[in-house]
Amino acid sequence: MEKIYLDHSATTPLDPQVLKKMQPYLTDIFGNASSLHSFGQEAIKGVDWAREQLANLFGCKFKEVIFTSGATESNNLVLRGLLMAFRNAKKESSSAKAPEDKKFHIITSKIEHPAILEVCQELVKEGLAEVTFVNVDSNGVVKINEIKEAIKDNTILVSIMYVNNEIGTIQPIRKIGEIVEKANLKRRPKSEVRSPKDLYDKIYFHTDAVQAVNYCPMKADYLKTDFITISGHKIYGPKGIGALYIKEGTPIKSIIFGGHQEYNIRPGTYNVAGIVGLGVAIELVNKEQTEINDKIGKLRDKLIAGLTKKIPDTQINGNLEKRVPGNANISFLGAEGESMLLMLDLEGIAVSTGSACASGSLEPSHVLRAMDIPAEDCHASLRFTLGKGTTAKEIDRVIEVLPAIVKRLREMSPLKRKN
């Protein structure tokens, strides 16, 4: 049976060109990139080359790029690392006006990835921060007015994802960047000369751009961000490698210790092959992006048109205009997501679902719920995420197979609905 992979937001296959360039770093070029001898020097060349690719992507300086083990680590580093830097500065500064128990404030959204949400919850639990989770509208776009209104004197960070992983909606990152910029201008008295202390009188702006790299502009200046998280395996690179853009002069404290790598911000022996792989993946995105986006967008539209035509009672979740071309999130009302997923899998087709039954937590998708989609319709949702290898033939096959699956599950259900 020919297998069809439509779960590219979960992970992507490794591009053969990436693998090819990684291979020498898994065999011959094995040196520790921190070593001074020739073995190490050869390895660090690969790391440097990759860092150049990322600096190009972000339009930033070489030293503004930090390699991590992935987006989860990058996000943890931003949230906890910035918070710890602020807390330390407060302790060290005798002029700290804030009472010792005053917590710093973080603003994020209700539709973030757990790698942001759960870190925030943890920081709250530890008594280190207070967090505002802003709402999204029914399109799945963050309400930026709520961000503006949430900003307080003790706010130190706004963290909003660039593209949502479940519904593919593109968030207005640049606009949010402008809001943060304005708030920062208000904070600093115009007369005052800039001093290092200003670093701690600023709100920083982070975007988790994991799902955006394939599709969206990534220049840090354009986005007006201080931090950008990316991951290798969502862009046809290897798993276990990610990166973080940190704007020069941004306070950050390491959250793990034990070495001097990555400017002391992220110690640990360089994952040279992974880093090189990430670099190649970025290089390929730059080269192929326009053509691939166009192709994927057309296939996605074909999928939506085909499924909604052949299956009654469907509902597209999230705004179709403000979304990346690879994502379709559809509820097939009256059929349960995990069952659809399993039946598609038996046909060799891989998708994912926002149903509670597949989450292991008994809670349906927090993203769909944040958009006020009724729980029963969240359970009926499937996410299709296309990739650069997706073909028209594959889309045809899904359009052929899924209607019968939905029909069968609806017939099995005690709830009657037209089919």
Add this chain to the structure above:
Amino acid sequence: MQYTQILMDHFKNPRNQGELASPDGVGEVGNPVCGDMMKIYIEVDKNEKGEEIIKDIKFQTLGCGAAIASSSMLTEMAKGKTIEEALKITREQIAEKLGGMPKEKIHCSVLAAAGLKKAVADYRGETFTEKLEEEEHAHC
């Protein structure tokens, strides 16, 4: 999370799926908000000893793979049993017969066991108390 082969077999080829035209008892449990809902239909007859038995049983389920498989397994276990025996079917037995179930799916087997009890209660003209249902189906 992984399903056993037995469970997947019941999911792919559910036994006794559908409805009975004139059931003696019907039990509906769960709700679509929670993501799963089951309706168990029973036809009651008497055996040679004069005991009431479940002559036929069918299910309709909206839910995940584990919910469908649990319903299917329950009907297979209950069919032909005396009502007294069938009422003794526990969620643990259903899960065990399916070769085990992921922890987060246990409430699916809870639902199946409760669905049968509710169908029997319906047949007997008793009320399947909400309290019992809550106890059986603790989630959501």
